[in-house]
Amino acid sequence: MAETKTKDEMEKIVSLCKRRGFIFQSSEIYGGINGFWDYGPLGVELKRNIKDYWWRCMTREREDIVGLDASIIMHPRTWEASGHTDTFSDPMVDCLLSKKRFRADLIEPQSGTIYHFTGAEATEGGNQSSEPYSVLLVAGKQPDSARKIARKYYTQRGISKPELRGETTEEIENTTRFNPENGSLLTEPREFNLMFKTYVGPVEDEENTAYLRPETAQAIFAQFKNVLEVSRKKLPMGICQIGKAFRNEINPRNYTFRSREFEQMELEFFIKPDETVEKTSNENNPKSAWGWKEWHRYWVEERLNWYEDIGLPKEDLELYEQTGDDLAHYAQATVDIMYRFPFGMQELEGIAARGNYDLTQHQKFSGKSMEYFDEDAREKYIPHVVEPSAGVDRLALALICNAYCEETITDDKGKTETRTVMRFHPRIAPIKVAVFPLLKNKPELVAKAREIQKMLKPHMNVFYDQTGAIGRRYRRQDEIGTPFGITVDFETLADDLETKDTVTLRERDSMKQQRVPIKDLLPKLLEKIL
RNA sequence: GCGGGUGUAGCUUAGUGGUAAAGCCCCAGCCUUCCAAGCUGAUUACGAGGGUUCGAUUCCCUCUACCCGCUCCA
Numbered sequence: 145m146a147e148t149k150t151k152d153e154m155e156k157i158v159s160l161c162k163r164r165g166f167i168f169q170s171s172e173i174y175g176g177i178n179g180f181w182d183y184g185p186l187g188v189e190l191k192r193n194i195k196d197y198w199w200r201c202m203t204r205e206r207e208d209i210v211g212l213d214a215s216i217i218m219h220p221r222t223w224e225a226s227g228h229t230d231t232f233s234d235p236m237v238d239c240l241l242s243k244k245r246f247r248a249d250l251i252e253p254q255s256g257t258i259y260h261f262t263g264a265e266a267t268e269g270g271n272q273s274s275e276p277y278s279v280l281l282v283a284g285k286q287p288d289s290a291r292k293i294a295r296k297y298y299t300q301r302g303i304s305k306p307e308l309r310g311e312t313t314e315e316i317e318n319t320t321r322f323n324p325e326n327g328s329l330l331t332e333p334r335e336f337n338l339m340f341k342t343y344v345g346p347v348e349d350e351e352n353t354a355y356l357r358p359e360t361a362q363a364i365f366a367q368f369k370n371v372l373e374v375s376r377k378k379l380p381m382g383i384c385q386i387g388k389a390f391r392n393e394i395n396p397r398n399y400t401f402r403s404r405e406f407e408q409m410e411l412e413f414f415i416k417p418d419e420t421v422e423k424t425s426n427e428n429n430p431k432s433a434w435g436w437k438e439w440h441r442y443w444v445e446e447r448l449n450w451y452e453d454i455g456l457p458k459e460d461l462e463l464y465e466q467t468g469d470d471l472a473h474y475a476q477a478t479v480d481i482m483y484r485f486p487f488g489m490q491e492l493e494g495i496a497a498r499g500n501y502d503l504t505q506h507q508k509f510s511g512k513s514m515e516y517f518d519e520d521a522r523e524k525y526i527p528h529v530v531e532p533s534a535g536v537d538r539l540a541l542a543l544i545c546n547a548y549c550e551e552t553i554t555d556d557k558g559k560t561e562t563r564t565v566m567r568f569h570p571r572i573a574p575i576k577v578a579v580f581p582l583l584k585n586k587p588e589l590v591a592k593a594r595e596i597q598k599m600l601k602p603h604m605n606v607f608y609d610q611t612g613a614i615g616r617r618y619r620r621q622d623e624i625g626t627p628f629g630i631t632v633d634f635e636t637l638a639d640d641l642e643t644k645d646t647v648t649l650r651e652r653d654s655m656k657q658q659r660v661p662i663k664d665l666l667p668k669l670l671e672k673i674l
Numbered sequence: 675g676c677g678g679g680u681g682u683a684g685c686u687u688a689g690u691g692g693u694a695a696a697g698c699c700c701c702a703g704c705c706u707u708c709c710a711a712g713c714u715g716a717u718u719a720c721g722a723g724g725g726u727u728c729g730a731u732u733c734c735c736u737c738u739a740c741c742c743g744c745u746c747c748a
Binding site for chain 2: 169563616
């Protein structure tokens with residue numbers, strides 16, 4: 145069933161998400177707003193199930209991790225310490241000829257001769273341009289190649305067969321104002337600030353500038369000492385958090401994949417520095433000998449297993465190890481967990497070994513100690529950290545893409561039709577079970593179905609439906625990924641049959657049904673969805 | 675940010691310089707003893723603003739959103 149997910153399919157998925165209430169465009173009635181999305185009734189359940197399961201696996205079922213829910217707006221110094229104020233605002237330049245965009249600070253300085261032109265005149269048609277333009281000619285190239293570039297530029301601007309005007313030359317060294325690929329002049333550098341800016345208090349001035357957090361992680365570092373103390377944990381220990389983050393993406397793309405407002409699930413797992421590990425490891429506890437490499441590998445494995453646990457197949461997941469240029473300057477290692485989206489292999493989660501960079505920075509900027517006293521080693525140090533950081537919205541999209549399936553089925557009479565099924569893992573399916581009376585105009589069927597709905601409701605998301613033919617109701621649930629359907633029929637009510645107080649339990653993927661005593665329903669379902 | 679494409683009902687599509695049609699979905703009712711049956715009825719749309727015009731969903735301009743490519747991407 146591993147059919148290829150095409151772009152065509154992506155469109156169907158987007159359409160289904162809207163039609164059934166998973167995802168809507170934000171502010172749609174006003175024409176929408178680029179990079180923002182809303183989750184409808186089913187989408188919000190899906191997201192909640194994802195977050196709940198992550199939270200359960202990260203904190204409740206572990207003894208070494210605790211939670212945090214920090215504010216979105218923090219003291220602006222936070223972002224100076226983390227480096228976001230600097231690195232999240234890159235000056236960018238565009239090539240006037242090719243329109244290609246560069247980061248101004250990454251352009252190699254060049255030396256050579258600048259050819260300035262004051263304009264150009266068309267040899268045909270008679271129109272002209274008085275816009276100045278310049279081309280850099282590096283040593284060893286013919287002057288005509290500079291003129292050729294200039295003619296191209298003016299041709300682009302509507303001057304046919306242009307004759308160049310006002311040529312002058314200038315020697316220059318180490319300039320970054322020209323495109324290294326073609327010599328064309330670049331635009332003035334423009335700031336691209338990727339953090340959302342706002343003002344704390346009603347007065348809008350520089351003093352009051354604050355930012356919507358671009359990641360949840362920094363609050364964990366900032367609260368490290370507080371949380372460590374109240375949690376009464378010893379290293380290694382982790383602090384995790386789920387919350388909104390904001391990035392002014394230059395170009396949001398691929399549906400909800402790259403949004404300007406998104407939700408993260410982040411863990412900062414604090415560990416001993418490798419030097420300390422050597423001193424304090426003991427034979428009874430193998431993990432005590434783990435340095436950052438072992439912990440990093442451990443978290444990659446943990447997270448990979450977790451994705452399989454909620455239904456993403458191994459063959460559609462891939463690990464990508466960042467190296468060299470990709471790797472942030474502070475990171476010792478980063479592994480991305482990628483998923484095969486219909487639009488390509490894309491990152492779901494990054495697991496970074498960040499050394500003690502962040503805590504060191506916050507110690508430096510706040511003047512407050514971030515040190516930890518290790519009782520085994522009898523020494524103080526700033527803990528190191530491994531950070532698994534996942535995107536909730538990306539994961540929700542991955543799960544939707546993964547679940548989407550169209551299958552051709554043939555009925556008893558040999559008629560074929562298409563069945564659309566969302567094969568969500570029961571654990572994350574928005575609705576766990578649907579309850580139907582076989583017919584709605586038989587009060588005793590309806591009453592029994594309502595009774596079952598009431599019984600299950602406190603334990604899971606149940607949907608009751610009595611409209612139309614039973615087959616239609618099954619298909620409706622298939623399309624939103626409800627894994628189970630319960631139908632009350634006449635055999636449920638028959639006093640003289642063994643089937644009294646049994647119902648049919650239909651399984652979404654196989655469409656197979658079995659008769660189950662009503663009293664067995666709850667344990668049977670709970671076992672599947674937990 | 676650049677280039678190209680697109681925007682008519684919840685979805686998929688017709689169509690026209692004189693305010694719009696259909697299928698599916700949805701809702702109500704009837705019917706229906708297990709996989710989108712049938713019948714009756716109902717709601718719902720020309721992305722926004724401006725211009726040309728007696729009159730614009732249609733032509734023009736601007737904006738916006740979505741898709742593709744480039745770019746960007748902690």
